[in-house]
Amino acid sequence: MTQTTKKPILPTITSPRDLDGMSLPDLERLAGEIRDVLCNLVSARSAHFASNLGVVELCLALHQTFDFLHDRLIWDTGHQIYPHKLITGRYPQFSTIRTKGGLMGYPNPEESDYDLFVTGHAGSSVSTAVGLASGDRLLRDEENRWTVAVIGDGAFPSGVVYEALCNIRESGKRLLVVLNDNKMSICPRVGGMADYLDRLRMSGAYSGIKGEIVKTLQNIPMLGDPVERMLTQIKEAAKAGLHGGMLFEELGMRYVGPIDGHNVALVRKYLRMVRKTDGPVLLHVVTEKGHGFHPATQDPVLFHAPPQFSRCENGELQMKKSGGRAYTNAASEAIHVAMTASDKVTVLTAAMCQGNKLERVRDDFPDRFFDTGICEAHAVAFAAGQAKVGMRPIVDIYSTFLQRSFDHIFQEVALQNLPVTFMLDRGGLSGPDGATHHGVFDLGYLRLFPHMTVMAPGDEHDLASMLPFALQHNGPCAIRYPKAAAVTVAGERAPIEHGTAEVLRRGPDGLILCGGALLPDCLAAAEQLAGEGLELTVVNARFIKPLDTKTILPLVADSPFTVTVEEAALAGGFGSVVLEALADAGQTAPVRRLGIGDHYVEHGEREELLADLGLDTAGIAQACREQSQACAPGQGVS
Ligand SMILES: Cc1ncc(C[n+]2csc(CCOP(=O)(O)OP(=O)(O)O)c2C)c(N)n1
Ligand SMILES: CC(=O)[C@@H](O)[C@H](O)COP(=O)(O)O
């Protein structure tokens, strides 16, 4: 990328203050070096790429204009924080990003005082910025202190952003919202706000004409009462269409832009100008996702978080092949089959068409495919509406993002007993994204609601059979599966029946109850232990709710010990369900629960995190060995 023999600047940047007084050519050279580092990173591992390439100049201009040890900076979502990390003292550790024990791929206050919140979910930045500004004001600590939220055009339509914007007039003094408009979410952005931003982009070119027309409109005489009102409305409507950023102005913000976000001098000039105002200000910055790396600008969807890739000698890019068929593929195929079978079935995604591998569904069923943008709460209430009139909506969503819809799952879906099906991808550890993205709370928060059926397939066979089951069930259902290679357990399998588990192996020496896709590990552990003379029963629970108490409770009663296994938080999870059922039946038994305790799990490869948590084959086998010894006659455990 950069063809320079000069001494690199980036390694010398230990804090943003090293940017002070830096010349424009040096800033531009630094931008090139940052892009080089980003390119080197993705040759080592998958990481967020195109979004980071797009904010380099904006990041430099922000840090040159503000001092974010005093001022406040929030990067919405946080996946575009890499340039910020590189110039805030983390260049030496940067190569560790997204690896276990290394830097997080998102903001992390434990890494740096320049990061205020751990984030990863989109849309909260404006609210937290309003809160920061308001708190500073109450503490009379706001002397010249600016709060800046940088939010992408994909995150911008999130409902919570409008809740914050409606509130900004009161608390938004010295508050700047930078709208980073690159025309993309992960996929092309959708919806009315996207169209509005397109119109704003256009408006600069027409500003001369616009001024004239607005002047003319302002001279329209107001006549008698009703006519006057009508004319006022027409005038306001016309102005709204012609004035750039009228929507924001009406909400009490000053709208500035759109400006070219790759012109570092220009961005800096506007930021300095903003600093001279009182706020709140919305600065509309136009950038290009993937800027500086041609293939990424050509295919920003692929390069949002591409697989590891390198450049061959002939200049072509070689992408690392993915690890084969994933549960996500199995889910999207099952959805396709269901939509082919019935024209009542619809699918809703909240901006994750690519992540959920729904492209074929989108292309083959354009009328029944709905992308709401990053609006999970809306997606769920929307699905409830469709279900109410007789459709069979599937909300295909990452487990962690569904948390945004908690109240709508309760009020609009479960309370009404509507047949909405939730396909919960990334149910379990999501890997290098870390704590913000692990989908480990879903079993607990979904089973709370009466009417809700919660399923956790033990393998791909289960997943494919559970969707048709859910679609004919008269009530809400959730099917949660991990970000992992799809596995099919060998042997004859029982059909899916509501609240029915499946016994896959029988032995008198102990019991493993598996709630989900760690089933192959449970079976492998049982196999291993059989070699040591310990014959275990293994149950594929399938249903977390309702639990198959008829099958499970007698097995627990007859087994010297029981180990429950789940890739989920223990609080409220599958093991809790089993313990509650035992308590309700007045039964006591030695039960050990394997899962995730009361802590957040860091980032790393899913397999290494599972191993650390004792949730791999070796960990499950070891827990069984220990239980077997502890529960052996004469050991006093009952
Ligand atoms: C609540 C939530 N839903 C979905 C996502 C997944 N996601 C991460 S980044 C992204 C696109 C964001 O687009 P934009 O804000 O424009 O940033 P860009 O990548 O274009 O810079 C999406 C959908 C998320 N992080 N949080
Ligand atoms: C920033 C963000 O939320 C997404 O880009 C997320 O990282 C996607 O995760 P997957 O890689 O598991 O699809």
Ligand SMILES: [Mg+2]
């Ligand atoms: Mg964007």
